[in-house]
Amino acid sequence: MVDKREPVMDANALMALLHATFKQVADDFTVDDVKANEVTVRLKVGEKHLRPGGTVSGPSMFALADVSAYLVTLAMIGPKALAVTTSCSLDFLRKPAAATDLIAHAQILKLGRQLSVSHILLYSDGHPAPVAQATMTYAIPPAGSKSDMLMA
């Protein structure tokens, strides 16, 4: 899509960052794969993510898309903990399978100095058709700002 760049953080480094920055929710997620411009992230679906009938809730799908966009950005630029979501667009396509993990495939489409833009497809694990698509924009803190220092 964009110039393929090798990631500067691997799955373990991303999980460590997630635990350092969002410890309340880090246990809900696993980074399944990291490659050039892409990450695969799993939402380990539990009781708290479900709605009546066993389907995964909208806020849980949002959370997975958001975390995935954050991780695919940081995989490429390194740990800048205070990158913040500025906007997102979500399409809910199908009802997720009952009580099944969700898998996000997130791809960076633009990695600028100030903004990253990514596209994310969410799947019920083992199912071929996506349950949702999302686009996410992240604001990247300026180099040298305090927010750049968290992992130092």
Next chain:
Amino acid sequence: MVDKREPVMDANALMALLHATFKQVADDFTVDDVKANEVTVRLKVGEKHLRPGGTVSGPSMFALADVSAYLVTLAMIGPKALAVTTSCSLDFLRKPAAATDLIAHAQILKLGRQLSVSHILLYSDGHPAPVAQATMTYAIPPAGSKSDMLMA
């Protein structure tokens, strides 16, 4: 905005519906006001909605916008419990105030037979500038379908 119609459900009826359909989360919300084409909904912010620093999380803001769009739609058309979100767009504008309730003002812009579209502004309670804006589209189940019967 659109032809002003009187709501067919009041705040108590909307809260009863929310408890009947989304009992896991209903206690997080209060309907503060209902009028023609508009509802005001409060997220009673607690520990589980917070991120480090005390700010309200993105998924919590999504959840409030989503519930508000659902309630403003049902206020106008009556209890059709299985109306589903089909898409949303969210802009995060400012960091919410620490540990402060969020207030959503949701307004219906279109109420068709198949779709409702609404615009939602989220505020930290008592603050004048919005922390987020959202647009939400709901699919309304056809009249007479099973999903029309939940409250019968």
Next chain:
Amino acid sequence: MVDKREPVMDANALMALLHATFKQVADDFTVDDVKANEVTVRLKVGEKHLRPGGTVSGPSMFALADVSAYLVTLAMIGPKALAVTTSCSLDFLRKPAAATDLIAHAQILKLGRQLSVSHILLYSDGHPAPVAQATMTYAIPPAGSKSDMLMA
């Protein structure tokens, strides 16, 4: 919405800027009103904006929303000609009236150093229900950059 600030450009100054920067399309638009955080812009609908049946085309509605977001941003920050649209979200709500001007009401929701976010409602002139809503994000060039100099 946000701190009400007086605009630093009036309707005439905005039209002059539009002619200087987008002369191919400037004649299609009129700035009808400018006030704190808001502008009203008219698309003078002509043959080239129409689809079969006389309805205004989607690209024409996009163009009006885009120009309005640009003008409401510049009204508040002054002439920075190279502000660029980074993202938009559009909901098409109703068929516009045949061969009727479109009126955009654009409101700034956030005016940061790097980004402006606005919400725009489009109406067929004289009709009460909106034909479309849009949210637009503009990237503002850093102060002192070349793009800041166009009108100098």
Next chain:
Amino acid sequence: MVDKREPVMDANALMALLHATFKQVADDFTVDDVKANEVTVRLKVGEKHLRPGGTVSGPSMFALADVSAYLVTLAMIGPKALAVTTSCSLDFLRKPAAATDLIAHAQILKLGRQLSVSHILLYSDGHPAPVAQATMTYAIPPAGSKSDMLMA
């Protein structure tokens, strides 16, 4: 993505439909390729699509994304001329190359009875990085409605 279905209209049939339904703009576009769930559409960039500096205008990019979503939907369901765009989300990623055709790759993510949702990437012809991404939702007229008859 979704169940791969063979298209029911080929490139020639899609171009004939475009000329029948949007004759004002049909000459601006070429269908370069049609396969299961995907179409490739070219905007033949001319003077009227350009902004100062030779870049392709935002409304022209919107128009290409919109036409591509329409064509990928009809390729799969056959000629239903009055399918209408209900919403779109656009991210502008890079400045298009000067005076160069734009190529859209549109993919259907959901094809329901009432709605189609697609994802579109736009490229300057011959360049590897996308200039924009779009998501588009189309409302499909009910089977048997008048709008179903145009090509009969």
